Amino acid sequence: MLPTLRQALLALLLLTLAAPARADEGMWLPLLLKQLNEADMQKKGLKLTADQIYSINQGSLKDAVVQFGGGCTGEIISNEGLLLTNHHCGYGQIQQHSSVENDYLTKGYWAMDRSQELTNPGLTATFIIRMEDVTGQVLAGVPTRNIAEADREKLVQTNIQRISQAAVQGTHYQAFIRPFYNGNEYYMFVTEVFQDIRLVGAPPSSIGKFGGDTDNWAWPRHTGDFSIFRIYAGPDNKPAPYSAQNVPFKPRHHLPISLAGVQPGDFTLVFGFPGRTNEYLTSWGVDEVYSVSNPAKIKVRDARLRVLDADMKASDKVRIQYAAKYAGIANYWKKWIGENRGLKKLDAVRVKQEQEAQFQQWASAGDEARRAAYAPLLPALQQQYATVRDYTLARDYVTEAAMGVELLAYANSLLPLAEMVDKKAPAAELAAAVDKARGGTTNFFKNSTMATDQKVAAALLPLYANGTPPALLPAYVKTLQQQYATKGGWNAYVTQLYGKSRLTSEAGAQAVLDEVVKGNARALLDDPAAQLAAAIIGNYRTAILPTYTAATDQIALLQRTYVAGLRQQQTTRKFYPDANSTLRVAYGQVQPYAPADGTKYDFYTTLDGIMEKADPTNPDFEVPARLVELYKNKDFGPYAYKGTVPVAFIATNHTTGGNSGSPVINGRGELIGTNFDRNWEGTMSDIMFDPDRVRNITLDVRYMLFVVDKFAGAGHLVKEMTLVGSTSDGAAPTEGKKMKKVKAKKKEKADA
Incomplete structure (x- = not known):
């Protein structure tokens, strides 16, 4: 008797579940990339080594990634502590600074110099200094059987407190330990937590929330979902409470920004703090x-x-x-x-x-x-x-x-x-x-x-x-x-x-x-x-x-x-731990998808789509007059792509809540966008991943730069960044200070 189509599909999905995790599935621990993922990532287009992504001895990509507040991610995009995250991640801070008289939610806000950057009491930015497998220490003295779960947890927590305190004693660092694989393993994270985080810029909601609830969790998407903050530190570059004497933080690494854009098949890496998944649920x-x-x-x-x-x-x-x-x-x-x-x-x-x-x-x-x-x-x-x-x-x-x-x-x-x-x-x-x-x-x-x-x-x-x-x-x-x-x-x-x-x-x-x-x-x-x-x-x-x-x-x-x-049963499968708000790497590729019969979505959207959706009678689709003016005049600066401005793109990275604001990085370690959502058809990926349907949605970094530079007139912020490459329209990027210094050093070496 021939199997039904339903049975065949079930069998295929079961094979997928039992097979090694595909490149686009998984939220991997940076500490283990070299042994588990490096070869596969390089095969997919990564030009870096695992050590360039995560290292405790030298500056690496991890040093440009922060947990923003308690539930989002942010990335450092300048040597002066400039921090990029989602508009919806900074929304609470923008709201707290807003009133009917000064409605920054509606109108946006841009600090034109450092004195105008707004303080945000209670907001933090947390760097991961290092990770460590402490399973043996946490489970020392904990019986493996004949113990109530609550009693086991008390012993585990006692060990965790002791190990964490010892790890940071005499330093300004903090530490926490989390369970992985449902408590079969434990890892410690040593952190540096900054407390003086100031609002630098946010687009109006008509850009930052364009599409509103109508487009939320949907593709195609045209939302300029970003806001910009700055980390301040004490004179010693260490965390300090707010003070007028604090200075912009000097990071160990900041992400250069690529203007080259993306194409189908391009490697993408999402680095962030995914919140919660349950992939091994019964x-x-x-x-x-x-x-x-x-x-x-x-x-x-x-x-x-x-x-x-x-x-x-x-x-x-x-x-x-x-x-x-x-x-x-x-x-x-x-x-x-x-x-x-x-x-x-x-x-x-x-x-x-x-x-x-x-x-x-x-x-x-x-x-x-x-x-x-x-x-x-x-x-x-x-x-x-x-x-x-x-x-x-x-x-x-x-x-x-x-x-x-x-x-x-x-x-x-x-x-x-x-x-x-x-x-x-x-x-x-x-x-x-x-x-x-x-x-x-x-x-x-x-x-x-x-x-x-x-x-x-x-x-x-x-x-x-x-x-x-x-x-x-x-x-x-x-x-x-x-x-x-x-x-x-x-x-x-x-x-x-x-x-x-x-x-x-x-x-x-x-x-x-x-x-x-x-x-x-x-x-x-x-x-x-x-x-x-x-x-x-x-x-x-x-x-x-x-x-x-x-x-x-x-x-x-x-x-x-x-x-x-399961890990004993499926010995050839690479198991990744469920997300638990700790630093993870997800990698995949830029890809379009077909959500239903007769429907196929392209891999990117543009400013043209914003104008097509524009509807002054619907608050979700209002378009600022200044944006319309720039569009009509084709005043796109060096951020153009095929005669318009790219807004967002999709890829196969495995993401969830907490990945909002995560940097999306190309194979050369350059920022190409900021993750802000998943597609409607892929929201079940917290429980079951389908590589053909799941897509993460990313704000194209060129749209962010276009809004900052051309729309807001805050070009001083762009000059602070390191821009590399050129747009596909052939325009050269505006050179930031860091880029000019790099070129000057290269010229000095050549002259020598």
């Missing part, structure tokens, strides 16, 4: 994501976004307050929708089941030790996922729906103060905690509007009450449902909640804090917002979290053994 884990977690979170965020969108369009004040929050909510809402579509397209659950059948056969056919270690694994995992399913759903509704109401999240943040009063904490300690809460309160009301939040509450609380499995819903919420069933339902309750709570205004909240610092916890605990928050979070801690934690601990233990087994 079929039950994939099904939980696909059938339980993603649908619930999509539904809740969809309701929240509709409310925020309407109010932001009606008020500039609300628009500025919620701009960064809206972008964050919408980003993963759309990602989860695409992820589910991709998992369905790949029949991911079925593919995982087939892989597990092969693993089970391997485990059962082995010797006694193999059978004992691995044969019971998959049935045990299935049982734990069945146990945790409802608890995962309940947890998602607490985090997404209940705590998606800002009033409840704020009230919950104050509840520890009442606990301090109840436990009779020292007066000075309580006063310090209340003072901190006062600052948080001011910031909360600066960035929130209670009229908008009330609408959010009216939309989200019914979803929370109806979506949570009944057995896991707080009794307090059940009582509210019954009490208001004949009194107008949740809308009536929400109206009363916001009408009676003192926590809906800054003055009222500060008055409550005045009482708490005197020892009157009832002023907080009797507030209806605090009562609802306490009921929901209290129930979460007692009825949901214990079972959820116990089951997920067991899943973690079993998953660690499963991954170890």
Whole structure:
């Protein structure tokens, strides 16, 4: 009997999963490139050695890459600490500097000299100094069996703390250790963290967010998604808190910028800090994501976004307050929708089941030790996922729906103060905690509007009450449902909640804090917002979290053994560890793709496409008049390609959240773009990678330079950079200071 097309496709995908990881799949540790990837990378077009990418003895590409804040990547593009990242990565800082009077979100911002560069308290840039395999030290004294996962983790964390402290003792460096391969290995990262990071430039949102939510996670893309900052250091070039005496940081390496552009087949390297992937998830884990977690979170965020969108369009004040929050909510809402579509397209659950059948056969056919270690694994995992399913759903509704109401999240943040009063904490300690809460309160009301939040509450609380499995819903919420069933339902309750709570205004909240610092916890605990928050979070801690934690601990233990087994089963496969916000290299090639029958996408987009999409009636597709003028006059400077300006391109690199802002580097170690997204068809790559469909989307560095130079008139920044090569239109690049010095040295040698 001939196999069906479906069976043939499944067999092909299984072969792909069992085979060595392809060049375009994987997020590789820089420390291991020489032994695992160097030959393959050079075969694909890399002209460098692994040591030129990662070295602890000399300047290398890693020294030009930073973790920007807590969740993005940035790259150093000048010898004076100039830092390039995405517009959406710097969006929060741009928002904090914006007001209705000085709306930098809408108009953009450019510092025309160093004195105009804006400080950003709390923002950091973190360099990796070195990496080290510390598996043996971390697992020293940790039993391999007959130990609870929580107890094992305590021993591991004790070792981690000791090793980390010893590694940086007597230095200004910091260190952290992360698990890899689900805790089968551990690596230490020694870091240098800079604290004085200043905003230098950002395009208007009509460039930096062009396409908005309409184009998010989509290709073709025309977004100028970049912003520019500068790292400042003390006089000794070491990290220092903000000071007017600080000076621009001198990096160990900065990336030269290529104007030569890209063509299909060109080598691309993405260097950054990918956040989280789950490539070795079992079929039950994939099904939980696909059938339980993603649908619930999509539904809740969809309701929240509709409310925020309407109010932001009606008020500039609300628009500025919620701009960064809206972008964050919408980003993963759309990602989860695409992820589910991709998992369905790949029949991911079925593919995982087939892989597990092969693993089970391997485990059962082995010797006694193999059978004992691995044969019971998959049935045990299935049982734990069945146990945790409802608890995962309940947890998602607490985090997404209940705590998606800002009033409840704020009230919950104050509840520890009442606990301090109840436990009779020292007066000075309580006063310090209340003072901190006062600052948080001011910031909360600066960035929130209670009229908008009330609408959010009216939309989200019914979803929370109806979506949570009944057995896991707080009794307090059940009582509210019954009490208001004949009194107008949740809308009536929400109206009363916001009408009676003192926590809906800054003055009222500060008055409550005045009482708490005197020892009157009832002023907080009797507030209806605090009562609802306490009921929901209290129930979460007692009825949901214990079972959820116990089951997920067991899943973690079993998953660690499963991954170890997979690595024994598939001895010819190069396994890469899941992303965990540590420095990684992904490499691939510039390639177009065909997402569906009859549809094929080119590998790049241009300024022509921006003008084609332009729509003054749609905020997502507004085009600045200055950009239109430059386009009409063909005033493209040295950044032209085929009579226009390239905007973005796609390649096969394996990326995820956290790779936003990552440098995209050619085979010669030159910057060709800044990573900012994935394509809609490839969003399932956090769980299952499909080389034919997954593409990372990159801002072409020539569009960034064009906007900085020609649009913003900030050519002084371009002069600070090192530009190399020439455009495909034959124009020579503007020479930066560094480039001129290099040429001068070459001339001196030639003359000698």
